[in-house]
Amino acid sequence: MPTSMALGHRKTASHLRVFLTFVMILSPVAVAQAQKPAVSKSLLTSQSVAAACLRPKQMLTNPANALLPTEVAKAAGEKYLGLDLAHVTRAVAVVEPPLGTNIYYALYLEADQSWDLKQLSPELTAHTEPGEIGGKPCLVSKVASAPCFMVLRETTLVAASKGMLDKLTAADREPADSVLAELVDQHTAADDLYVAVDMEALRPLINLGLMQASQEAPPEARKFLNIPLLIQSGELTLTLDGSMPSRLAFHTSNDLDAEQVEGLLDEAVEFARNNMRAEMEPQMVRLRESDDPVERSLAAYGDRVMGVYLDMFVPKREGNTFVLLDTTGGGSQMGSVAVIGVLVALLLPAVQAAREAARRNSSMNNLKQLELGLLNYESSKGKYPAHAIYSEDGKPLLSWRVAILPYIDQQTLYSQFHLDEPWDSEHNKPLISQMPAVFASPSSRLDPTEGKTSYLVPIGPGMVFENADRQTRLPQITDGTSNTVNLLEVNDETAVEWTKPTDWKFDESDPLKGLTGIRPGVILAGFCDGHVTAISEFIDADAFKALLSRAGGEVVQLP
Incomplete structure (x- = not known):
């Protein structure tokens, strides 16, 4: 073999070894990045009860989401934040339960470029004054419930209540160790939206909502109000283009609670089915007995669709997890609507309680x-x-x-x-x-x-x-x-x-x-x-x- 060819092979082998070395070094890094949780535990406090992660850049730059108001997002972002929202890679919201007069919340905005507090709109910062929290420059709120603003890291802006910022910047802050922390740490998918709720920690608030709901619910339906009290946590994932499954799931802490929830949910679905049939029956009888074949077919269609629609809400039990909706295998518009509908229905007591807590704090x-x-x-x-x-x-x-x-x-x-x-x-x-x-x-x-x-x-x-x-x-x-x-x-x-x-x-x-x-x-x-x-x-x-x-x-x- 000519000397020049041997030398070329040796160089190629050397380059290959270098390349393989870099691959071996970088592969774990790439895997770690791919498995990065949607919400980092470092963003939580020990009392945090809910967290949500939204990916504006992913949503706004996806051609499949062409119907989203990207122009409005760009204008609003530049007006209020000095930054097109398409540059915000993640928006993470974290809240603590509103049980007292102080409200603890934080909104983290991670971007692909630097933040500047001077670029924030005066409409957002009129209630603040320059100061420091935890040794970091900050726009400090003069109103207890209104947000302070701080550039936590060069590409991370945080808007949070002063009490929350005090906790987040405390030198002796211990990492969160809770049901919520465990949930978010295990979720690594890059969904458009991810929401996790520690319902166990929210039970005092849920009880308030249930007290109000029980006054309005018919006596035979009141036993179903026990369901939220048996749920430990809940998760929602949503991806607009259907590339990943949208899923709504709730978890119990043990098998006994899961069995009680399963029984109550089955009864609740049957109760809803019977009520719907009872309300629709007079109209359906008229359609079935009609001389018009179109009206008779409407009755047949109503009978069929009513069953299909209610079957969508029958939960599927997977151990201690109840999956109410899952678009795995191909989502649909009906599925997305149903996700939102069931989420609202099951979290209604918590929503009512949160509204009541806000009104109570204001009063x-x-x-x-x-x-x-x-x-x-x-x-x-x-x-x-x-x-x-x-x-x-x-x-x-x-x-x-x-x-x-x-x-x-x-x-x-x-x-x-x-x-x-x-x-x-x-x-x-x-x-x-x-x-x-x-x-x-x-x-x-x-x-x-x-x-x-x-x-x-x-x-x-x-x-x-x-x-x-x-x-x-x-x-x-x-x-x-x-x-x-x-x-x-x-x-x-x-x-x-x-x-x-x-x-x-x-x-x-x-x-x-x-x-x-x-x-x-x-x-x-x-x-x-x-x-x-x-x-x-x-x-x-x-x-x-x-x-x-x-x-x-x-x-x-x-x-």
Whole structure:
């Protein structure tokens, strides 16, 4: 063999060895990247109960998704984020349960280019100011529930509540070890959308939703409301172009729970089938007995489709997992619609509970603002306002709610009142429709323009507010300001015009009259020290009465 040829073979062999070496080195890296979880456990806190991953770039650049509004996504992204949404590779949302007044959430936006806080729209950042959290530059929110903004890494923007950012940037933060963390760590598929929910951790909220749902459900269907309480977790995957299966599945923690769920679901499907048939039967009888062959065929079609449609909702049990929908083997438009339909139906109690929790938190914030107004009034005057502004001859004219307006940033409105005239005088009555938002309960169904408020003070002998022109001083509250209720949320039937000098009176025969029904299981009460809490509507009557007295000497321990 010529020397030049031998040399060429040696070079080729050398190049091949180098290439194979790189392949051996890079193959594990490629496998690791392919198996990267949709949601990293590092993005979760130990209290996180739900996580969702959306892949905007994958969806918006896929030719199969040509009907998506890519132009709108581009314009909206550039307007608000300074970045076309087609550059966002992953959007990951993480939330903790809304059980208190603080809301913990985070939204991570990973992009294929760098983020710049200066490019964010003023509409997004108007409530923030420059600062630091965890030693990192940040736009810090001045509003408790509104998001802060931080570039966590060069290509990762995070929008999160301050409390959540404090947790995420804490130096001593421990990795999440929970049902949710285990779920997301095992899911490595690159779906367009992936959602995981730790329903076990959400049971307190689910219970709230079920209490409300049980009031509306027929008695024979109430046993089916136990199903969400037996479910430990749920997962949803969705891919628009059908290249990967869309799937909705729920998991129980053990075989016994799985057997109970299986039995209840089978009964629920049969119950729905019978109800649907009962409702449709009069119309179907008319069609079957019609002389028109087309109408008779419609009856036959209805019988067939009703069975097919309900069969779609029969769950398939796989051990401790219940697969409600799975488009493996070829999805369909009906399947995608059904995924969404079943997801909504089964998560309805949790959704209702989340909405109720949000309304409750908002109402508690209103009560806190009013308590702060009362405390500011007391600090300025040395005593609380009387329950009403009285005339010189001892007639109640206007509510205490008018008296505290200057102390809740409503001086301009306060100046418009004639304080020596009744609430419904020719001059004062038009001001009812200008009720400040803080007096409107988010759970009320009343039209705010009616000017009716759900926030009333309890009035009566021995209470902070008596039904007379008397003003209480703090030293007179000998039971302790943290133990004395001076503000309540009432239901719509008990609500009054906010300027009217009418409030809530304790009824010995019905201690919680006017306080129940606005939210499931609890009433909201504000205390003289400014804190607000939810009190069970099953509280002992004597204990509740003791909370209303300012100097009764009673000792009440709330759970």
